[in-house]
Amino acid sequence: MFSQSGLSLDQAPPISVVFRFFFLGACFGIISGISLFFYQTDIFDASSTAALTFTHLLTLGVMLSFMFASLFQMLPVIAGVSLKSPIKKANLLLYPFTLGVVTLLAAFNTSASWLYMSVAVLLGFSIFTAVIPMLVNLRKLDNHTSSSKGMLFALSALFIIVLFALYLLLSLNGSLQGTYYTEVKIAHYSFGLFGWIALLILSISFQVIEMFYVTPAYPKTISNYLPMALFLVLFMSSVIGFFLPSIWIVGHVVVIGLLISYALLTLKRLTQRKRPLTDATVWFWRMGLSSLVLSLLFILLQYFTEWTLLKPLSYIFFASFALSIVFAMFYKIVPFLTWFHLNSQGYFTAPMMHEVIHPKTAKKHLYIHLATIVTFILSLFVNLFIFLAAMLTILSFGWMAWQIIHAWTLYNHTQETGEKFDMGSIS
Amino acid sequence: MKKLSIDTRELAHPEPLEIAIKTLQQLNSDTYLNMLHSKNPIPLLDLAQEHGYRTLSQENSAGDWEIVITNNKDVNLQELLGV
Numbered sequence: 001m002f003s004q005s006g007l008s009l010d011q012a013p014p015i016s017v018v019f020r021f022f023f024l025g026a027c028f029g030i031i032s033g034i035s036l037f038f039y040q041t042d043i044f045d046a047s048s049t050a051a052l053t054f055t056h057l058l059t060l061g062v063m064l065s066f067m068f069a070s071l072f073q074m075l076p077v078i079a080g081v082s083l084k085s086p087i088k089k090a091n092l093l094l095y096p097f098t099l100g101v102v103t104l105l106a107a108f109n110t111s112a113s114w115l116y117m118s119v120a121v122l123l124g125f126s127i128f129t130a131v132i133p134m135l136v137n138l139r140k141l142d143n144h145t146s147s148s149k150g151m152l153f154a155l156s157a158l159f160i161i162v163l164f165a166l167y168l169l170l171s172l173n174g175s176l177q178g179t180y181y182t183e184v185k186i187a188h189y190s191f192g193l194f195g196w197i198a199l200l201i202l203s204i205s206f207q208v209i210e211m212f213y214v215t216p217a218y219p220k221t222i223s224n225y226l227p228m229a230l231f232l233v234l235f236m237s238s239v240i241g242f243f244l245p246s247i248w249i250v251g252h253v254v255v256i257g258l259l260i261s262y263a264l265l266t267l268k269r270l271t272q273r274k275r276p277l278t279d280a281t282v283w284f285w286r287m288g289l290s291s292l293v294l295s296l297l298f299i300l301l302q303y304f305t306e307w308t309l310l311k312p313l314s315y316i317f318f319a320s321f322a323l324s325i326v327f328a329m330f331y332k333i334v335p336f337l338t339w340f341h342l343n344s345q346g347y348f349t350a351p352m353m354h355e356v357i358h359p360k361t362a363k364k365h366l367y368i369h370l371a372t373i374v375t376f377i378l379s380l381f382v383n384l385f386i387f388l389a390a391m392l393t394i395l396s397f398g399w400m401a402w403q404i405i406h407a408w409t410l411y412n413h414t415q416e417t418g419e420k421f422d423m424g425s426i427s
Numbered sequence: 428m429k430k431l432s433i434d435t436r437e438l439a440h441p442e443p444l445e446i447a448i449k450t451l452q453q454l455n456s457d458t459y460l461n462m463l464h465s466k467n468p469i470p471l472l473d474l475a476q477e478h479g480y481r482t483l484s485q486e487n488s489a490g491d492w493e494i495v496i497t498n499n500k501d502v503n504l505q506e507l508l509g510v
Contacts, residue, residue: 211440214465274437336441343448344474353445 013072013086015341015411020094021069022330023404028061028101029397036390041383044312053108058319059192060123061101062397066326067200068093068130073333074204075134075151089130096126107172116173120166127162131155146223150203153231157195160238164188186248187238193318194255195234198292201325202262203227212332213282215269222265230258249303256296263289263296280362281328287370288324291317312380320373327369330400331362338407347418356407368396428502434463436491447471451480451496459497459507467492483508 032054036043039050072090100122107115138152164184171178206223209215217223237251267289270282295317298310335356342350372392379385431450435443443464448471450460462468472482475496483504484494495507 214437214439273439275439340441340444340470344477346478348452353441 012076015337017086017090018069018073018337019404019408021065023401024098025062025065026397026401028057028065030394032057033390033393036386040386041379049108053105056104063197063322070329093126093130096122100126113173116169120169124162124166131159147203147207150227153227154196154200154203157191157199157231161188161191161196180242183242183245187241191234195231197322198259199227199230205266209266209269213270214274215272226258226262230255256300260293260296263292279359280366281331283366284324284328288321291320291324295321309380316376327365331357334403334407338411342414346420347414348420349418350414351410356410357403365399368392368399372396429458430461431458432461436463436465443468444471451475454498456499459495462494464492464494
């Protein structure tokens with residue numbers, strides 16, 4: 001969570017900014033679990049309303065909320081970017097964003113054109129309001145790290161995704177003819193999955209894998225050029241795809257090659273830890289990276305065979321990839337922030353990190369998460385398992401929400417009753 | 428002055444910070460913290476300075492960072508490095 005080259009404590013945002021986005025993501029996760037009771041295995045049919053709703057609940061509601069939590073924390077810290085009025089900026093994003101996601105889900109399920117227009121306004125406004133200042137600040141940086149450069153590409157990808165989304169929404173609403181609807185849709189989800197989620201995760205990993213797990217650093221060629229290469233492949237495929245849609249086969253194969261190489265390299269790095277103590281977060285990373293490899297292989301296999309389970313398997317494993325990494329980061333960020341904010345305020349009685357979230361609590365969540373993914377896979381063979389998957393999804397995100405509430409309660413309790421130590425008395 | 432040494436070169440973040448802050452709380456005017464770390468721990472230096480400590484960090488020939496922190500205002504920090 002720290003740049004080793006220039007953090008000022010003044011730049012770190014208030015802890016409530018980060019917590020509110022984590023909590024929002026957990027709430028959307030619980031809602032996604034509840035939605036499974038209604039949509040059941042229809043979510044595996046990509047053309048269904050169920051799939052559209054469930055996918056956006058996970059990618060927008062859960063993942064984007066978590067990623068905003070990480071960005072608000074990490075931009076000042078990793079990239080040295082100071083955001084002015086962070087609480088105001090966070091709220092300016094949070095409320096219209098939440099309303100926008102809920103409206104989008106309603107729009108998918110009712111097809112009411114005014115709802116699509118409302119979504120375009122709410123999500124367009126909220127996401128651009130957050131992303132544009134972040135991009136402007138990142139571009140102004142004099143000394144980029146590989147992580148800050150990667151974030152620049154990931155945020156640029158998010159900007160492009162929203163532009164594509166606006167086109168799709170206005171086409172669904174009838175305001176645009178939607179001549180390029182199919183081409184834009186492919187570019188939208190390709191940028192969303194690979195250009196935003198995967199690119200942001202790998203950019204952050206260049207910094208945190210070495211720091212959290214004391215591994216050798218990534219080769220400079222990888223950390224400096226992989227994010228740019230991924231972004232360029234997606235960008236070129238999107239542009240050429242308007243005239244030659246089959247270019248996406250080449251684009252996807254290149255992206256798959258790059259991401260599998262990254263995942264295998266990171267798995268190797270995790271075997272090279274100087275202190276091979278294994279906590280739940282290491283296993284979340286291993287699970288996430290292995291899921292990424294499997295998901296990409298299942299996508300690749302779809303070009304060679306028509307086995308119907310390949311698509312749903314690729315969806316399940318991609319979700320497992322993204323969520324596993326988010327959980328790994330969550331169990332590092334929340335205890336650390338709680339402990340660090342209280343210590344920097346001088347509280348002698350600040351809880352230690354393991355008291356904020358005990359490592360065993362994280363391990364229990366790992367098992368819940370693993371069981372969730374397994375039951376999703378089983379539901380492809382026996383439909384009834386989807387109800388178990390739904391319950392486990394609710395439990396998994398409920399578990400996370402409870403950890404946030406617990407950390408927030410401890411934080412406030414220490415502020416109200418804690419003793420401050422006097423470090424300031426120079427002799 | 429009595430040196431309180433910690434070597435955190437092989438510890439994963441945020442353990443070095445946790446150990447260093449615990450040690451800071453034990454410092455008095457006759458003691459100082461001497462820390463060996465794989466990176467320059469800017470957050471720790473920031474936090475210590477905010478609470479009135481004096482700090483100095485310097486990279487050694489092996490590429491590790493040596494850090495001294497004290498709340499004694501008279502001592503020459505440079506002299507404590509490498510002691």
